[in-house]
Amino acid sequence: xxxxxxxxxxxxxxxxxxxxxxxxxxxxxxxxxxxxxxxxxxxxxxxxxxxxxxxxxxxxxxxxxxxxxxxxxxxxxxxxxxxxxxxxxxxxxxxxxxxxxxxxxxxxxxxxxxxxxxxxxxxxxxxxxxxxxxxxxxxxxxxxxxxxxxxxxxxxxxxxxxxxxxxxxxxxxxxxxxxxxxxxxxxxxxxxxxxxxxxxxxxxxxxxxxxxxxxxxxxxxxxxxxxxxxxxxxx
Amino acid sequence: xxxxxxxxxxxxxxxxxxxxxxxxxxxxxxxxxxxxxxxxxxxxxxxxxxxxxxxxxxxxxxxxxxxxxxxxxxxxxxxxxxxxxxxxxxxxxxxxxxxxxxxxxxxxxxxxxxxxxxx
Numbered sequence: 069x070x071x072x073x074x075x076x077x078x079x080x081x082x083x084x085x086x087x088x089x090x091x092x093x094x095x096x097x098x099x100x101x102x103x104x105x106x107x108x109x110x111x112x113x114x115x116x117x118x119x120x121x122x123x124x125x126x127x128x129x130x131x132x133x134x135x136x137x138x139x140x141x142x143x144x145x146x147x148x149x150x151x152x153x154x155x156x157x158x159x160x161x162x163x164x165x166x167x168x169x170x171x172x173x174x175x176x177x178x179x180x181x182x183x184x185x186x187x188x189x190x191x192x193x194x195x196x197x198x199x200x201x202x203x204x205x206x207x208x209x210x211x212x213x214x215x216x217x218x219x220x221x222x223x224x225x226x227x228x229x230x231x232x233x234x235x236x237x238x239x240x241x242x243x244x245x246x247x248x249x250x251x252x253x254x255x256x257x258x259x260x261x262x263x264x265x266x267x268x269x270x271x272x273x274x275x276x277x278x279x280x281x282x283x284x285x286x287x288x289x290x291x292x293x294x295x296x297x298x299x300x301x302x303x
Numbered sequence: 304x305x306x307x308x309x310x311x312x313x314x315x316x317x318x319x320x321x322x323x324x325x326x327x328x329x330x331x332x333x334x335x336x337x338x339x340x341x342x343x344x345x346x347x348x349x350x351x352x353x354x355x356x357x358x359x360x361x362x363x364x365x366x367x368x369x370x371x372x373x374x375x376x377x378x379x380x381x382x383x384x385x386x387x388x389x390x391x392x393x394x395x396x397x398x399x400x401x402x403x404x405x406x407x408x409x410x411x412x413x414x415x416x417x418x419x420x421x422x
Contacts, residue, residue, distance in 0.1 A: 168389070281367075282366035
């Protein structure tokens, strides 16, 4: 296994280890718009962002957009992609639509952007849990040769997100109080493989109801809410 | 803000302001320890997190500490999906949490407000 959490302070449940291992392997495979090598590079760049001098200067500024400069990059990904990765990792709470449009103007297609968000956010979950459990982050995923599928999703709509999302078949609330397909699940639906990858890693971590953990649902919601607040997340 | 729904099912008095202000106490069991774990994890200070885990284990037990960290790791990722896509809240959430969001101040993280602030 690429990921086994051997030596972790606390052993995660088996289904979680399996999901992380599977998601990490998927990152190394060609996606919809990026190759396996490029997706592997995204994880490399995401880890590198934590030591980036420009990101540190921006974090100290009243607005990150006030500070110009070059990121300390370690990959050959396009410059716009490198900025996206560094900003998502180090300063996600201050991303704006204007910044997103600026990135788009630099030639990064929304489809490519969405897939990149999925890969980086997935790696953040995996690496965060490794650090949380006091174990080294895993080696970069093995890149598998292959071409992206380039399958475009149809019938996407504008519902106020920065990117188009899939249409919802039924908006009525379920027992959780949310629709069966809540917006966060639709956020990356512009690229079918993107939510599939992310939620493969995410699902063993949390449930809206019936959480079978050693903490209660309310305690889990408090943890989630505090993480959101510290990350300055509105959602 | 699913905490609101969970909170309504609890007998204890919940101070939702603790979500935004760590000086306040949430009013749920292990609330202080849970908050300390989250803050230590997101600080990136490995030594501080180790100490916090040791202290929290005494109160909560190892499995509960682990599960709190498991939840925190997930939300450290999913908040980035929300923030990077500007996805709006679901309508039932908007309706159910309108007053609470305004009360505790989380509305200042609204994407339109951020766009004005960080333009």
